[in-house]
Amino acid sequence: MSDEFDAVVSQVRERVSPDDDERERLQRAAAAVMERARDAVATLPVEAEVVQVGSTARGTWTAGDRDVDVFVAFPPELDRAELETYGLEVGHAVLPDGHEEYAEHPYIVGEMDGYAVDLVPCYAVADATAIQSAVDRTPFHTRYLKSRLDDTLAGEVRVTKQFLKGIGVYGSDLRTQGFSGYLTELLTVEYGGFRAFVEAAAGWHPPATFDLEDHGTTEFDDPLVVVDPTDPERNVAAVCSAANIARLQHCARELVDEPRESLFEPSEPAAYDAERVTAAVERRATTPVTVRFARPDVVEDQLWPQLRKSLAGLTEELDRRGFDVFRSRAFAADGETGGDSETAGDAGHAVLLVELSVAERPAVERHEGPPVHVRDHATGFYETYADDPDVAGPYIEGDRYVVERPREFRTAAAFLDSDALLDVRLGPQVESALQEGYELLVGGDIAALADEFGVELADYFEPSP
Amino acid sequence: MSDEFDAVVSQVRERVSPDDDERERLQRAAAAVMERARDAVATLPVEAEVVQVGSTARGTWTAGDRDVDVFVAFPPELDRAELETYGLEVGHAVLPDGHEEYAEHPYIVGEMDGYAVDLVPCYAVADATAIQSAVDRTPFHTRYLKSRLDDTLAGEVRVTKQFLKGIGVYGSDLRTQGFSGYLTELLTVEYGGFRAFVEAAAGWHPPATFDLEDHGTTEFDDPLVVVDPTDPERNVAAVCSAANIARLQHCARELVDEPRESLFEPSEPAAYDAERVTAAVERRATTPVTVRFARPDVVEDQLWPQLRKSLAGLTEELDRRGFDVFRSRAFAADGETGGDSETAGDAGHAVLLVELSVAERPAVERHEGPPVHVRDHATGFYETYADDPDVAGPYIEGDRYVVERPREFRTAAAFLDSDALLDVRLGPQVESALQEGYELLVGGDIAALADEFGVELADYFEPSP
Numbered sequence: 001m002s003d004e005f006d007a008v009v010s011q012v013r014e015r016v017s018p019d020d021d022e023r024e025r026l027q028r029a030a031a032a033v034m035e036r037a038r039d040a041v042a043t044l045p046v047e048a049e050v051v052q053v054g055s056t057a058r059g060t061w062t063a064g065d066r067d068v069d070v071f072v073a074f075p076p077e078l079d080r081a082e083l084e085t086y087g088l089e090v091g092h093a094v095l096p097d098g099h100e101e102y103a104e105h106p107y108i109v110g111e112m113d114g115y116a117v118d119l120v121p122c123y124a125v126a127d128a129t130a131i132q133s134a135v136d137r138t139p140f141h142t143r144y145l146k147s148r149l150d151d152t153l154a155g156e157v158r159v160t161k162q163f164l165k166g167i168g169v170y171g172s173d174l175r176t177q178g179f180s181g182y183l184t185e186l187l188t189v190e191y192g193g194f195r196a197f198v199e200a201a202a203g204w205h206p207p208a209t210f211d212l213e214d215h216g217t218t219e220f221d222d223p224l225v226v227v228d229p230t231d232p233e234r235n236v237a238a239v240c241s242a243a244n245i246a247r248l249q250h251c252a253r254e255l256v257d258e259p260r261e262s263l264f265e266p267s268e269p270a271a272y273d274a275e276r277v278t279a280a281v282e283r284r285a286t287t288p289v290t291v292r293f294a295r296p297d298v299v300e301d302q303l304w305p306q307l308r309k310s311l312a313g314l315t316e317e318l319d320r321r322g323f324d325v326f327r328s329r330a331f332a333a334d335g336e337t338g339g340d341s342e343t344a345g346d347a348g349h350a351v352l353l354v355e356l357s358v359a360e361r362p363a364v365e366r367h368e369g370p371p372v373h374v375r376d377h378a379t380g381f382y383e384t385y386a387d388d389p390d391v392a393g394p395y396i397e398g399d400r401y402v403v404e405r406p407r408e409f410r411t412a413a414a415f416l417d418s419d420a421l422l423d424v425r426l427g428p429q430v431e432s433a434l435q436e437g438y439e440l441l442v443g444g445d446i447a448a449l450a451d452e453f454g455v456e457l458a459d460y461f462e463p464s465p
Numbered sequence: 466m467s468d469e470f471d472a473v474v475s476q477v478r479e480r481v482s483p484d485d486d487e488r489e490r491l492q493r494a495a496a497a498v499m500e501r502a503r504d505a506v507a508t509l510p511v512e513a514e515v516v517q518v519g520s521t522a523r524g525t526w527t528a529g530d531r532d533v534d535v536f537v538a539f540p541p542e543l544d545r546a547e548l549e550t551y552g553l554e555v556g557h558a559v560l561p562d563g564h565e566e567y568a569e570h571p572y573i574v575g576e577m578d579g580y581a582v583d584l585v586p587c588y589a590v591a592d593a594t595a596i597q598s599a600v601d602r603t604p605f606h607t608r609y610l611k612s613r614l615d616d617t618l619a620g621e622v623r624v625t626k627q628f629l630k631g632i633g634v635y636g637s638d639l640r641t642q643g644f645s646g647y648l649t650e651l652l653t654v655e656y657g658g659f660r661a662f663v664e665a666a667a668g669w670h671p672p673a674t675f676d677l678e679d680h681g682t683t684e685f686d687d688p689l690v691v692v693d694p695t696d697p698e699r700n701v702a703a704v705c706s707a708a709n710i711a712r713l714q715h716c717a718r719e720l721v722d723e724p725r726e727s728l729f730e731p732s733e734p735a736a737y738d739a740e741r742v743t744a745a746v747e748r749r750a751t752t753p754v755t756v757r758f759a760r761p762d763v764v765e766d767q768l769w770p771q772l773r774k775s776l777a778g779l780t781e782e783l784d785r786r787g788f789d790v791f792r793s794r795a796f797a798a799d800g801e802t803g804g805d806s807e808t809a810g811d812a813g814h815a816v817l818l819v820e821l822s823v824a825e826r827p828a829v830e831r832h833e834g835p836p837v838h839v840r841d842h843a844t845g846f847y848e849t850y851a852d853d854p855d856v857a858g859p860y861i862e863g864d865r866y867v868v869e870r871p872r873e874f875r876t877a878a879a880f881l882d883s884d885a886l887l888d889v890r891l892g893p894q895v896e897s898a899l900q901e902g903y904e905l906l907v908g909g910d911i912a913a914l915a916d917e918f919g920v921e922l923a924d925y926f927e928p929s930p
Binding site: 202203204205206223242243245246247249250253283284285286287322324326327357358359360361362363364366371372373375378379382392393394395396397398399400401404410461462463464465 | 668670671688708711712714715718748749750787791792822823825826827837838843857859860865869875926928930
């Protein structure tokens with residue numbers, strides 16, 4: 001088994017290592033970007049340092065990645081408005097065809113010589129605990145890792161990254177909620193290589209805690225805790241979901257038990273067509289309902305937390321109303337990278353899918369009153385309902401009054417079709433989108449989603465770890 | 466209001482007080498029973514005291530009651546078998562046409578001069594804490610109350626009894642779970658009269674605790690606690706259900722707010738016929754299911770705890786299986802008073818009615834596995850299901866594996882129609898009866914119960930406090 005594992009890994013390592021030609025071309029491109037950036041900085045009335053960051057700076061990118069990240073570090077005294085102005089000025093000078101994106105402050109994204117370039121202004125703070133903006137940390141991360149990585153370890157990092165990509169947990173964006181590049185590199189450094197990392201991860205008992213500099217000061221309530229070597233109060237793995245950690249553990253065991261290259265290859269299921277969706281709904285005999293609306297035109301990191309929040313709000317409310325949510329999922333068209341002139345319609349749809357166990361509730365619902373001995377409340381309750389011809393009771397159950405009154409919504413569809421939907425806990429842009437209008441699909445009719453979300457539906461109906 | 470209250474009570478008092486003629490006839494009948502009992506005791510090789518007990522002994526019976534209770538108190542040294550033999554001997558001598566019933570030991574029930582006579586052997590223990598059998602307490606209760614009751618208070622006791630009968634909470638039998646005669650008399654004595662009792666009960670904050678002799682030594686976990694004046698370790702109100710106490714409080718407020726004689730009159734609703742049952746089921750759009758079986762031929766005090774236990778077991782299991790019990794109720798034909806030759810069929814039916822909110826579940830059910838990090842269990846779970854073609858998953862949710870597998874029973878009827886019904890927590894005689902056979906009715910078909918249980922169904926569908 002040992003030989004098999006090493007054989008698989010060395011195949012992968014070979015495949016994901018950029019060859020000399022790729023390295024050279026990337027270095028050349030990065031150098032050109034930095035050169036232009038320095039020239040642009042020279043025209044500014046302030047000093048600023050141009051630094052290359054990210055995996056291409058550290059030599060840990062996987063073959064074929066074409067991202068160059070360059071930061072312009074301004075003096076910490078500079079006020080934020082000026083930093084933004086100067087940052088954009090440099091960005092536009094370097095990338096005349098680039099466009100603005102916005103995280104904590106705006107930055108420029110563009111292309112040069114076939115490479116995707118991010119040009120980001122930050123503050124050159126004294127250490128990572130003094131940051132003024134989240135991006136200020138990045139140069140510290142790059143410096144920290146550069147000092148610990150050699151060529152061999154960089155190769156191990158590439159294999160780890162490729163594995164996490166293959167099993168679908170790579171990326172600290174809020175859609176994925178997985179492992180960032182920095183986190184991946186720290187774990188590989190901590191374990192000294194891919195194999196030790198995978199074998200250990202297979203046996204983790206969350207919370208799995210790492211503190212490479214042994215300087216952590218804070219308790220974290222996360223299943224994976226990697227104290228930032230450059231900031232003792234930060235958990236590098238804070239964004240990692242419990243499910244992704246479980247997924248890593250599952251796949252680590254699969255790889256150890258039966259090493260195979262397929263685990264390093266991202267794969268998606270064959271899209272379901274309408275017919276297969278209908279068949280799945282019939283087979284399961286559940287009641288799926290979907291709310292389909294125009295995808296809010298916001299970046300993925302804004303959209304996905306809102307979709308999750310909305311789905312949780314909907315699930316909670318449908319459970320409360322007795323429709324017993326079996327499983328649920330949000331789908332959304334991929335976001336445009338920075339397009340700013342699209343209408344919502346062009347951005348495709350977003351969908352909240354809630355699969356219910358209960359199709360229909362009775363015409364009546366129970367409503368428990370106060371204990372009879374709480375005299376004022378109890379009498380008030382009794383008098384409210386005693387002469388109501390639409391109500392059964394009040395009667396006594398245990399020490400309480402109970403009435404049975406007409407139920408507001410007998411089906412989830414009736415609820416979702418009403419204004420009450422907007423009272424559910426929703427993300428703000430999801431709420432606005434729903435106010436603009438939405439389409440309700442029930443049962444087999446959700447087959448209409450297959451055109452846009454066939455892959456997602458396949459994954460939903462045939463779920464794997 | 467005060468005048469109205471007193472006017473109503475005095476009407477009731479008048480009505481429930483036996484007139485001189487009734488008193489005299491009852492005393493004569495009781496004297497005759499005691500005379501015959503003493504004669505029979507005289508033929509025995511042991512001494513025994515004949516005592517009259519119960520409300521007719523204490524002068525607190527309500528007009529029309531025709532119960533005479535006579536106890537034969539044997540020396541405590543007598544062994545139990547002899548006590549039973551002698552007791553029955555005396556009983557048969559007094560009541561040649563009587564028959565045996567059985568509580569803790571057998572006793573004789575019969576009729577004399579139009580009075581229902583119980584002739585019960587007991588031990589003449591030194592005090593009520595030294596009892597050898599529950600009935601040994603009764604003479605102490607009678608002595609205690611006799612020493613505290615005068616004619617006026619006996620009149621108040623009668624009104625209290627009539628009120629508790631009127632509102633359906635009188636009787637410490639295990640079907641009613643209400644107020645025993647002894648408890649009723651103690652509470653009336655404690656409050657000094659009916660009105661003070663009712664006004665106080667309207668404002669009770671359970672647990673309502675009374676200790677007339679201020680000698681209680683035990684903590685009771687009951688909503689009403691009346692420490693037995695003859696036994697500091699016993700709660701006279703132990704059998705009283707929370708619902709009956711709430712019912713008393715509700716009706717006490719009704720009487721205080723709007724005094725009326727109807728509250729002193731037991732009433733039952735007009736029986737539902739099949740058509741009304743069908744209409745009720747349609748109106749509610751619930752899914753009632755009933756299990757109808759031959760009423761086990763046991764006394765009510767044995768039957769009702771078993772019916773309740775069985776109903777709770779059924780409710781629990783149907784809830785667990787997702788059918789969401791809306792309300793439930795047991796019905797049973799009245800028990801025969803001591804008939805010992807009936808077959809079960811002659812004793813009518815018993816019914817467990819469970820009204821469900823959920824008619825049907827999906828073809829699939831969720832089955833949560835262990836957290837992925839519990840390696841051995843998790844791997845075992847994964848391997849069990851990974852290649853099962855009938856199962857969706859295993860997939861990961863939170864930190865756990867989950868599978869979706871075929872559901873065993875999609876309807877409550879399918880479950881109730883299967884042997885799995887007998888795995889539910891049932892009373893032993895209910896279980897035996899179900900093993901002999903039962904009939905399942907679903908939805909509108911429960912209208913078939915109207916012939917036997919029309920009143921019960923009316924009360925079920927139009928419940929009042």
